[in-house]
Amino acid sequence: MKAEDIKCAASVCAGVIGYSYALKFAMVGLEVWAQNRTEESSARAKGRVEESLSSLVKNGVYTEDEAKEVAGRIHYTTSIAEAVKEAQFIQESSAEHYDVKWQIVDEIEAAAAPDAIIASSTSGLLVTEIAKNAKHPERFCGGHPYNPPHLIPLVEITRGEKTSEETVECAKAFYQKLGMEPVVLKKEALGFICNRLQMALYREVANLVMSGVCTVEDADKAVTFGPGIRWGIMGPSLVFELGGGAGGVSGLMNHLHDSTTLWLQDMADWKEFPAEWADIAQKGVDEELAHRPAEVGNTPETLAEWRDKMLIEELKLHHKL
Numbered sequence: 001m002k003a004e005d006i007k008c009a010a011s012v013c014a015g016v017i018g019y020s021y022a023l024k025f026a027m028v029g030l031e032v033w034a035q036n037r038t039e040e041s042s043a044r045a046k047g048r049v050e051e052s053l054s055s056l057v058k059n060g061v062y063t064e065d066e067a068k069e070v071a072g073r074i075h076y077t078t079s080i081a082e083a084v085k086e087a088q089f090i091q092e093s094s095a096e097h098y099d100v101k102w103q104i105v106d107e108i109e110a111a112a113a114p115d116a117i118i119a120s121s122t123s124g125l126l127v128t129e130i131a132k133n134a135k136h137p138e139r140f141c142g143g144h145p146y147n148p149p150h151l152i153p154l155v156e157i158t159r160g161e162k163t164s165e166e167t168v169e170c171a172k173a174f175y176q177k178l179g180m181e182p183v184v185l186k187k188e189a190l191g192f193i194c195n196r197l198q199m200a201l202y203r204e205v206a207n208l209v210m211s212g213v214c215t216v217e218d219a220d221k222a223v224t225f226g227p228g229i230r231w232g233i234m235g236p237s238l239v240f241e242l243g244g245g246a247g248g249v250s251g252l253m254n255h256l257h258d259s260t261t262l263w264l265q266d267m268a269d270w271k272e273f274p275a276e277w278a279d280i281a282q283k284g285v286d287e288e289l290a291h292r293p294a295e296v297g298n299t300p301e302t303l304a305e306w307r308d309k310m311l312i313e314e315l316k317l318h319h320k321l
């Protein structure tokens, strides 16, 4: 299968991630099938697509007519067979359990063309294990998005032991065609790249808060208006390349070596989050939300709306929308 041959895509299990992938596929002109188990969850997926499109209209990405055209390319069904039978690319976004994924992969393979690519949205299960009963494991890979995939460009592609090079190349080219930024992992790794990076940072947030250095709100503020604002433009190594001046990143690392050694020795190296952190984090976030002006979102709903508006502006800067 070649990416240019993909004209029809299926999003199987169109929940939080699956509806957004269906929308992303439709945004680049593909015919799309979005599958859910019940009429009720199908209606929820359709509602989410409409809400996201209306936010894209509100933020100047689409006119009303263009949004209608995008919406018109998505067909909803409760049948996996109907969703996948004409699709050349199938994104699986079912619940994060092996037994659910095995059952869904079985149902997909029973109706899909033998060369259709199947990509799993799994956040951390092993592709090799998900595809272990597959008839054609060579066309199966991981396509891990960040929420919501119709706005966040990163997708982490993982291969299982039997995934073919052709599948990886096709998935990579396909996601690029969607305007996404695929990164192919050289080997399977729990949590892939970015969840590991996020958790490494978040472990230190928990450590700083629990040892009384700062509040949850201040840690959020420090990231948002400090390194985070740069990370939206370039990654940490490029940031340090500039930070090192003429010496570049190697100069910076050498110059700061003694100091970073002291910091690293003082930082958390926990192998699990302390049990009390979840409650401390929630209390901190509740306080932070209570301090936020309404215009930047101060409830989970308005915060998500503001995030999408800001993401759209950021994506425009990156020429991704």
Ligand SMILES: NC(=O)c1ccc[n+]([C@@H]2O[C@H](COP(=O)([O-])OP(=O)(O)OC[C@H]3O[C@@H](n4cnc5c(N)ncnc54)[C@H](O)[C@@H]3O)[C@@H](O)[C@H]2O)c1
Pocket: 013, 014, 015, 016, 017, 018, 036, 037, 041, 092, 093, 094, 095, 096, 100, 104, 121, 122, 123, 124, 144, 145, 146, 147
């Ligand atoms: N939510 C995120 O931020 C996020 C980010 C990246 C990847 N993912 C991954 O995407 C996948 C879907 O996550 P989500 O957040 O969209 O979850 P979700 O609960 O919103 O959707 C899961 C879908 O799976 C279906 N499902 C659940 N149990 C099933 C079963 N027994 N048989 C058949 N279908 C079943 C549901 O009907 C629903 O359509 C997971 O693998 C998750 O790890 C999630």
